[in-house]
Amino acid sequence: MVKEVERAGIPVVHICTVTPISLTVGANRIVPAIAIPHPLGNPAMTAQEEKAIRRQIVEKALDALQTEVSGQTIF
Amino acid sequence: MGKLRVVHYINQFFANIGGEEKADFPAELRVGEVVGPGLAFKASFKDEAEIIATIVCGDSYFNENLETAKAQILEMVKAQNPDVFIAGPAFNAGRYGVACGTVADMVSSELGIPAITGMYEENPGADMFKNKVLTIATKNSAAGMRDAVAKMAPLALKLAKNEKIGASCEEGYMPNGVRVNFFEKERGSKRAVKMLLSKLSGKPFTTEYPMPSFDRVDPNPAVKDMAHARVALVTSGGIVPKGNPDHIESSSASHYGEYDISGVFDLTSDTYETAHGGYDPCYANQDADRVLPVDVLRDLEKEGKIGKLHEKFYTTTGNGTSVASSKAFAAEFSAKLKADGVDAVILTST
Structure with a gap:
């Protein structure tokens, strides 16, 4: 997809x-995630910590989208 | 026992009549003649079989007069009543490959005479007929004639003698989607370790589960102005409104969902869940933002870090869903995203 x-x-x-x-x-x-069943979350954390880490990953994804790449890149 | 009887089909080029300029050469039956590649088959058959007739037909004639040509050729083959019918090999010649596949399919289905052909795997005739006709994979030019005949002749003899046909990898035909159960000599763990050892020592090995081959797409230029960009979410993690209103299958999905998240600021256990059957759903069911980060993107939208979160998201379950289906789903919703002026997509997978 x-x-x-x-x-x-x-x-x-x-x-x-x-x-x-x-x-x-x-x-x-490509931006690495946390785990298969919860790529953008971590049930072991508090809701607040979890949202913070989710935000970090999403911000990294936005950075990746704003970065020119010439081929496959893991951020 | 007499020799097995073979009828061979070739085009105008291999019959030495001519190239494109002679491609309108009508179908012609040459009883008792062995022509062009037929000589190589003859040598390979030794005393077991003989080519009793050769049918020559121009590629354009065949494809432009399809019904007439098919009827003529069917009559020719029927009159000869061979034990096996061989078409080609066609290598990478497109119209010839389609003609070979068509006549071989017709001879086996309408006359009940076993038929084979051979061509290069990228010949359009291969995709059209490899599941219907035993099609030997050949090189892409006639330089591969010797190899092609070395595989086609023994397979044709087996068919003529009504012998059991081995797997595609043993006989050299293209996989035709037919699976046959068999017992391996060694158990799986032993085979896996052997394969691993070969891999580690850089020796060749054959996988028992080949992956589909994937093409590549060049990356698009980066987003210049994220603060004004429309960002859309897509997931293969199966996030759907609670109750899965469109019944997206938990595996091998037959469709995708398109859902409006206007006014949605947080996905909760009361409103969203996952339809995905390939991972432990409890975390996503508790909080679907863990797969589809709507809450964070709303914050970023409010803060002006992104222009707008697109009001629709697209979702399906990625487990067991075929590459062809995924490709079709995404081709369709990507066109919608493009039409809606989406500047960037975040796609999450579980």
């Missing part, structure tokens, strides 16, 4: 935990 979004001409960032799969499939901008 990432590649089809890219092919449509929209810059896309893939947030995922298993980055080797993302590389195999062909995403160009």
Whole structure:
């Protein structure tokens, strides 16, 4: 799906935990996540801490979208 | 026992009649003649089989007069009543490949005579017919004739003798989607360790679970002005409104969902959940922002870090969903995203 979004001409960032799969499939901008069942959260943390870490990942994703890349890049 | 009887189909080029300028050469039956590549088959058959007739047909003639050509060729083959029918090999010649696939398919389905062909895997005829006709994978030019005949001739003989056909990797035909159960000599753990040892020592090994081959797409230029960009969320993590109104399947999804999040600032356990059947859903069901970070993007929108969070998000379940389906879903919703003026997409996967 990432590649089809890219092919449509929209810059896309893939947030995922298993980055080797993302590389195999062909995403160009990749941001690692926390865990498979909760990529943007951590139930072991308090709600506040959890949102903070989610924000960090999303901000990293926005940074990735604002970074020129020439090929597959893990941020 | 007499020799097995073979009828061979070739185009005008391999019959030495001519190239494109002779491609309108009509179908012609040459009884008792062995022509062009037929000589290589003849050598390979030794005394087991003989080519009793060769059918020559121009590629343009065949494709432009499809129904007439098919009927003519069917009659020719029927009259000869061979034990097996061979078409080609066509290598990377597109119209020839399609013609070979068409006649071989027709001969086997309408006359009940076993038929094979051979061509390069990227020949358009391969995708069209490899699941219907045993199609030997060949090189992309006639320089691969020797290899092609070395695989096609034994397979044709087996079919003519009604012998059991081995797996695609043993016989050299393209995988045709037919799975046959069999017992491996060694158990799985032993095979896996052997494969790993080969891999570690840089030796060749053959995977038992080949991955589909993926193409590559060049990255788009970076977003210049994030503070005014429209950002959309997409996920393969199956986040849906509570109750999964569109019944997106928990695996091997047949469709995707498009949901409006206008006025939604936080995904809660009362409003959203996951339909995904491939991971422990309890964390996403408690708080779907853990997969689709709507809450954080709303904050960033409010702070002016992004222009706008697009009011629709797209979702499906990524587990067991085929590459072809995912591609089709995303091609469709990407066109919508583009039409809606979306500048960037965050796609999350579980």
